[in-house]
Amino acid sequence: MFQYGVRVAASRPRDALVAPLVRGTCTDAVVESGPATRRVLVYFDREATSLPAAVVTSxxxxxxxxxxxLAVGPDDDLVTLDVIAPRLGLSPGAVGDGPVFDGAVPAVECGGFRVFRWSDVVAWLRSAPGPAAREPAPAWPPVFAALNLALRLRRLIRADPGLVAAVRDLLGS
Known part of the structure; x- marks a missing residue:
């Protein structure tokens, strides 16, 4: 399970933004918008073989x-065991049964799941004594950087289709 957000253009009414959720196209998503900021984020909890695959399908x-x-990025700081596990390179069972969650990291129950703050998990991992101490994997920033570049490139190519061949040549495809 991968959790992340996709920023979409806010030029459409909120009902139009929620339509994909209602029609069942994105049943794993929640729309967050603020009229003052004109920012709209669609947060996903998507099953996929990898984070890039999840983001691309979304x-x-x-x-x-x-x-x-317009852009993609990591979700909020709140995470479940299913999100923490791949960030640590472990299975959800190994994380749930391990010492990380013996009460040293605060959690709350939400919808039947234990929810943690990623920042609390990172702080505990960095300060934990003995074998539990480790540097966690980043929350996939290189993946988001590459996917955001791809989104930007797509917008530029759509504005000037003549760039397609040049980009293809540069990428070696």
């Missing part, structure tokens, strides 16, 4: 619904 689902995807 972007394509949103675009098929007529939404313009």
């Amino acid at each position: 972007v394509l689902d949103l675009e098929d619904s007529g939404l313009d995807c």
Whole structure:
């Protein structure tokens, strides 16, 4: 399970933004918007073989619904065991049974799941004595950087289709 957000253009009414959720295209998503900021984020909890695969399918689902995807990024600081495990390179069972969650890291129950702050997990891992001490993997910033570059490149190519061949040549495809 991968959790992340996709920022979409706020030029459409909120009902149009929620339509993909209602139609069942993105049943794993929640729309967050603020009228003052004109910022709209669609947060996903998506099953996939990898984070890039999850993000790409989400972007394509949103675009098929007529939404313009602008950027992608990690979700909020709140995480479940299913999110923590891949960030630590472990299975969810190994994380749940391990010393990280013996009460040293605060958690709350939410919807039947234990929810942690990623920042608390990182702080505990860095300060834990003995074998539990480790540096956690980053929350996939290189993946988000690459996917955001791809989204930006797609917008530029759509504005000037003549760039397609040049970009293909530069990428070696």
